[in-house]
Amino acid sequence: MIPAPFELVTANSAVEAVAALAEHGDEAKLLAGGHSLIPLMRFRLAAPTVLVDIGGVKDLSYVNDGGDHLAIGALCTHAQVSSASAIVADAPLLAHVAGQIGDPQVRHKGTLGGSIAHGDPASDLPAALLALGATVVVDGPNGSREIPVRELFTGFLETAIGADELVSEVRVPKTGSAPWSFQKFNRRAQDWAIVGVAAVNNGSLGVSLINMGPKPLVAAGVEAAVAGGASAADAASAATEGTDPPSDLNGDAEYRNHLARVLTERALSEAGVA
Amino acid sequence: MGAYLMLITPGVPLLGSFLYTGVYDVPNFGFSCDGWFTNLTPTDAYRGAGRPEASYAIERAMDLLANAVGVGPDEIRRRNYLAGGGEFQDLETASTLVFDSGNYAPNLDAALALSNYDELKAEQARRREAGDDRQLGIGLCTYVEICGLAPSRALAGLNYGAGGWEHALVRMLPTGKVEVVTGSSPHGQGHETSWSMIVADKLGVDPADVTVLHSDTAVSPLGLDTYGSRSLAVGGVALSMACDKVVDKARLIAAHQLEANPDDLEFAAGAFTVKGSPDKTVPIAALGFEAFTAHNLPDGMEPNLQEQVTFDPPNFAFPFGSHVAVVEVETSTGHVELLNYFAVDDCGNQVNPLIVEGQVHGGIVQGVAQALWESAEYDEDGNCKNPSMLDYLVPSAAEMPSMELGFTTTPSTSNPLGVKGVGEAGTIGSAAAVINAVCDALSPYGITDMEMPATPHRVWSAIQQAQNGASA
Numbered sequence: 001m002i003p004a005p006f007e008l009v010t011a012n013s014a015v016e017a018v019a020a021l022a023e024h025g026d027e028a029k030l031l032a033g034g035h036s037l038i039p040l041m042r043f044r045l046a047a048p049t050v051l052v053d054i055g056g057v058k059d060l061s062y063v064n065d066g067g068d069h070l071a072i073g074a075l076c077t078h079a080q081v082s083s084a085s086a087i088v089a090d091a092p093l094l095a096h097v098a099g100q101i102g103d104p105q106v107r108h109k110g111t112l113g114g115s116i117a118h119g120d121p122a123s124d125l126p127a128a129l130l131a132l133g134a135t136v137v138v139d140g141p142n143g144s145r146e147i148p149v150r151e152l153f154t155g156f157l158e159t160a161i162g163a164d165e166l167v168s169e170v171r172v173p174k175t176g177s178a179p180w181s182f183q184k185f186n187r188r189a190q191d192w193a194i195v196g197v198a199a200v201n202n203g204s205l206g207v208s209l210i211n212m213g214p215k216p217l218v219a220a221g222v223e224a225a226v227a228g229g230a231s232a233a234d235a236a237s238a239a240t241e242g243t244d245p246p247s248d249l250n251g252d253a254e255y256r257n258h259l260a261r262v263l264t265e266r267a268l269s270e271a272g273v274a
Numbered sequence: 275m276g277a278y279l280m281l282i283t284p285g286v287p288l289l290g291s292f293l294y295t296g297v298y299d300v301p302n303f304g305f306s307c308d309g310w311f312t313n314l315t316p317t318d319a320y321r322g323a324g325r326p327e328a329s330y331a332i333e334r335a336m337d338l339l340a341n342a343v344g345v346g347p348d349e350i351r352r353r354n355y356l357a358g359g360g361e362f363q364d365l366e367t368a369s370t371l372v373f374d375s376g377n378y379a380p381n382l383d384a385a386l387a388l389s390n391y392d393e394l395k396a397e398q399a400r401r402r403e404a405g406d407d408r409q410l411g412i413g414l415c416t417y418v419e420i421c422g423l424a425p426s427r428a429l430a431g432l433n434y435g436a437g438g439w440e441h442a443l444v445r446m447l448p449t450g451k452v453e454v455v456t457g458s459s460p461h462g463q464g465h466e467t468s469w470s471m472i473v474a475d476k477l478g479v480d481p482a483d484v485t486v487l488h489s490d491t492a493v494s495p496l497g498l499d500t501y502g503s504r505s506l507a508v509g510g511v512a513l514s515m516a517c518d519k520v521v522d523k524a525r526l527i528a529a530h531q532l533e534a535n536p537d538d539l540e541f542a543a544g545a546f547t548v549k550g551s552p553d554k555t556v557p558i559a560a561l562g563f564e565a566f567t568a569h570n571l572p573d574g575m576e577p578n579l580q581e582q583v584t585f586d587p588p589n590f591a592f593p594f595g596s597h598v599a600v601v602e603v604e605t606s607t608g609h610v611e612l613l614n615y616f617a618v619d620d621c622g623n624q625v626n627p628l629i630v631e632g633q634v635h636g637g638i639v640q641g642v643a644q645a646l647w648e649s650a651e652y653d654e655d656g657n658c659k660n661p662s663m664l665d666y667l668v669p670s671a672a673e674m675p676s677m678e679l680g681f682t683t684t685p686s687t688s689n690p691l692g693v694k695g696v697g698e699a700g701t702i703g704s705a706a707a708v709i710n711a712v713c714d715a716l717s718p719y720g721i722t723d724m725e726m727p728a729t730p731h732r733v734w735s736a737i738q739q740a741q742n743g744a745s746a
Contacts, residue, residue, distance in 0.1 A: 103670075185607065187647060187730065189672035194730070249651055249660055251731040258734070262606050 003041035007050045014139050017054045017166050022141045024050040026163035031055065032075060032114040035106055060113070060168060063087060069135075069174060074113025074167045078125075079104070081112055091172045093180040093200050097128040100182065103190045113167035116152070119159045119215060122192040124184065126153065126216035129170065130208035131180075131198040136161075137169040144168065156214040178202035181270035183263040184210070187250065194250045195259040197239070199267040207267065212243040212260055222264055232273045236265035275309045276316030283318055284309050288432050289420065289502075290324025292369040296332035297378050297418045297594060298354040303368035313656040319501070321640050322419075322701040329417040333706035337414075337713065338722060347414045347710070348386060352379055363687050371420070373592045374688045381620050381682045382416055385596035388680045389616040394600060402718055407606050410613075411715025413599040415707035421695035422507030422591035422688060439586040440504070441496035442513035444473065444520050446579035448566035450559035452477060452484045457497015458509030459489040463697065464629040465505060469513055471625050472691075476517035477558055478544025496584065503593070503695030506625060511689040512585035519581035524561045527579075530572040531564065532556060591686045591694035595619035597638075599707035603715040608734025610646055610712055612673070617703065618680040622694035630696050631679055637700015638677055643669050644701070645708035646727050716740075 009024070011017035021028055029048035031037060032055060040046040054060070060075035063084045070090055072081065081087055082099035101107055101124050115125040116136060129136075129149045136147045138161050152159050161167060180200040184193045196210030197219070205226045207219040221238030230238075245256035275283045291305040340350035352359055356367065359379025366372050386392075391412070398410040423429070424438035441457040452473055458465055470484040487493045497509070521541055528546035529536040532554050539546045541558075548554040561579060564570065568577035598616040603609070617634055624630050647667035651659040660666045685692030705726065712728045713721060719740040725732060 185609070185730075188667055188669060190670060191667070249665060250729070255731045255734060259607060 001042045003038075004044060004047040006041075006048055008053060009050060010053045011057060013057055014054075014060055014166060014168050017052055017057065018139050018141060018164070020050075020052040021164045021166065024052070028052055028163075030117070030166060032111040033077065033109040034114075035102075035110040036114060036118040036120065054166070066171060069171045072112060072170045072172060074111065074116075074169060076112050078102075078107040078110050078112070078115075082107065087172075090174040090176060091132060093132060093175065093182060093198060094125075094128050094172055096180075097124045097182050097198065100124060100184055106190075112170055116149075116170065117159060117161055117167050119153050119157050121156070121213060121215050121217070122211040123216070124182075124193065124196060124198075124210060127196060127198040127208040127210045128182070129172070130216055130218050131200045131206040132172050132175065133206055134173065135171040136167055137171065138162070138165040139168045140165040146171075150218060153215040158215070173202070175200055175202040179270065179272035181267040183267045183270075185259055185263055195245070195256050195263060197260065197263040197267040199264075199271040201271040201273065205268075205271065205273065207264065209239065209243065209260060209264075212240075212245045212256060214244060217243060219264060222268070226268065226273055232265050232268035235268060235273065236261050239264035275311055276314050277312065278316055280316045280318035282323075282434075283316060285432055285434065286317070286319055286324045287327070288324065290326075290328040292371045293325055293328035293418065293420060294332055295368055296329060296336075297351070297356055297376070297416050298332070298336075299356050299358075300368050305369070314652055315650065315658065321637060322698045323502070325417075325419045325698065325702045326641060326644070326705055329415060329419070329702050330706045330709070333415045333417065333710065334713075334723070337710050341717070341722070347714075348382065348391070351382060351414065351416050355379055361684065371592075372589060373418070374589055374686045374694075375622070375684045376418070376592065376594055377620070377682065377684045378416065378594060381594065381618055382596045384680050384682055385414075385598050385616055385618040388618060388678060389598040389600070389614070391598065398714075408602045408604050409715040409718070411599075411601045411603055411711035411713070413601070413707045413709065413711025413714055414596065415599075415703045415710060416594070416596045417699075417703045417706070418592055418594040419503075419699060419702045420590045420592055421503030421698065422587055422686075423502035423504045424508075424590055425588060426586050428590070436498060437586065438498070438504075438508065439584050440498060440509035440512045441494075441582065441584045442509060442516045443494075443580065443582040444513065444516040446477075446520055446524070446558065446562035446565065448563045450483070450557075450562055452479055453487065454484060454513060455487045455494045456509055456513060457488075457494055458500050458505040459497065460500055460505070461489075463500055463505060463633075464626065465500075465509070468506065468625045468629060469510065472510055472514050473517055476514055477520065478542070479559060483559075503591075503697040503699070505695075505697075506691075506693050507591045507686070507689055507695050508585055508587055510625065510693065511587070511691050512583045514691055515585055516581050516583040519583065520579060521558070523575075523581065524558050524565075524579060526572055526575065527561050527564055528556050528558075531570060585689075587688050589688040591622065591688050593619065593621045593694040593696060593699055595699055595703055597703035597707040599642075599704065599711040601708065601711040601715060603712060603733060605737055608730040608732070608737065610728050610730070610733060612642060612646065612675055612708065614675050615642070615677045615704070615707075616680070617677060617700070618682060619696060619699050619703075620682040620684050620694075621696035621699065622684060622686040623692040624681070624683070625691075625693065627681075630681070633696045634679055634700045635677055637696075637698060637702075638704045639669060639674055639700070641701035641704030642674070642708055643667075644726055645705045645712075646729075647673075649727050
């Protein structure tokens, strides 16, 4: 439970953070809320030699109106995301999902950018952003670039974000009053989802799955089925296409596949798919 | 038992052994239990220690029996209660134990009324008829437990290695305040509050004027501890008896100073008064100073007003109660939600009802946790698979409904306060009530048993198995 030794570098701005990453290379990790990284370090599943603390960066915690989208600073905590009036009004799925993470202590420390960069397939926020079709802005030594969230997650705890890049902003399309649904199945309120489904029906349908494979997943088969006119029940049967769910104390892969179908059907119905 | 013995590892099943006939009139009874050493973490006493297992066994069996003979779970219990469900005292049971007191049928009636049992049944019938995904389950448990450990001779029979007495000392200080030394060692059970109330009631002083000293062998060398729901029924009783001795001695001082016969003194509201002469009176708080200065005591009386009692109870206490768990089982996923929980407990006379409720609340949650969430899981090599609070699922307030409590009062005959014990009652009643409710919800599938904890995966698998078996 004791992390390996590391050097702590404090960054006061996004620019300083990117510079620190450039200086220390891929031995460095960014520390924001620490709710994913610190447990990994305590179990020595991660042992970065340099931590770049961006917890004190002031200019990455905002919610701006970008016209057709909301621009959300990466250091917004889950509590901020769940309660920001602009997000509640224009991206209600995201606000709702952020309010379901862990417990109040977790929600006041964990950050939106941290959750994305960690890329945990069992986390809620990546699924919400996949369903919403969000875009992530990352800052690197050569400036900023945009990555669609649907191209972001590449493998187990692996993303398209470079070791020298920092998630600075998340751009979330406004969905207004479009119907949406979030189905989180767990045994206790504070736990990760055993399986979860996020759906938003904003002209086209976005559906994503939590904890159904090595990375956050889009339920592409379901989206295609609905686009082709399938009913909620029929489309839900495609929920397990391309999934590779884990087996653990909470259930085996077969059970997770079953849950994915049940929860997807509920999500589709709630999101207005007949 | 695990890899080695802890404090009372083999004693846990023995403590429960006397209770496998529960609250029922069973003429013959035998008990055998094999203990096995394994390569797993050792087991030891946990809230309820042996009694939850016993109540689980008999209360699950009663539901199976009810189904087998086609009567309701309330009716099967009512028909089989000791003493016909009526009030009794000092009743010898098949296990040779003498139950101090009981009055089971009215207690069950109170729980059924509290839960609106008939309405629950009607709602259950509606959902069954409609084929609702969320089926309702209603589970009963009418438990009896053994606590107030214990008569020291009885502990000898269990190779216990310690006595079952408890010690108390009461000092009336020269200041008029009262200092109490108790051998019970509270770590959150509220003895400071309850013991002060006992002393205040006995001596007629303000509870705020009572200081309770405990948990330091330099201060309270005599005592055996807080466990086995024994503190009030043994330690609290010792304290009340020591208070009686203080009053007895104070009466002699008061009689001496008021120039009256001790038998002519009334003691009420903290003062001795000569019968028929209301102006001839002295408060007991003042007698602490008189005993301290010793200027004017009866001939031969030792100075100071301080008495102690070691109480070794003649019998255990046998609290009982009726719990009703209401669960919703989502048949498409196996998820079990505890919708409501009703408990009517009878722990004899109560000293502090708020503390009693707190004990019942906590106990219920711990028992429900066993039924729905908590378990130590091991792999084939004996490695614990869930050794952290991340995977060992202790429930929080978010998982629990607001419990509705009621009480009946049947005083114990095992001690002069008529008190029993309530620290473990919740765990002893709740695991069986919840699993009975889960099985009740699943009975249309022909499911009659459910291993604890009733995880969603386990419940869903049982439904699948039942359906596949039915279609095969």
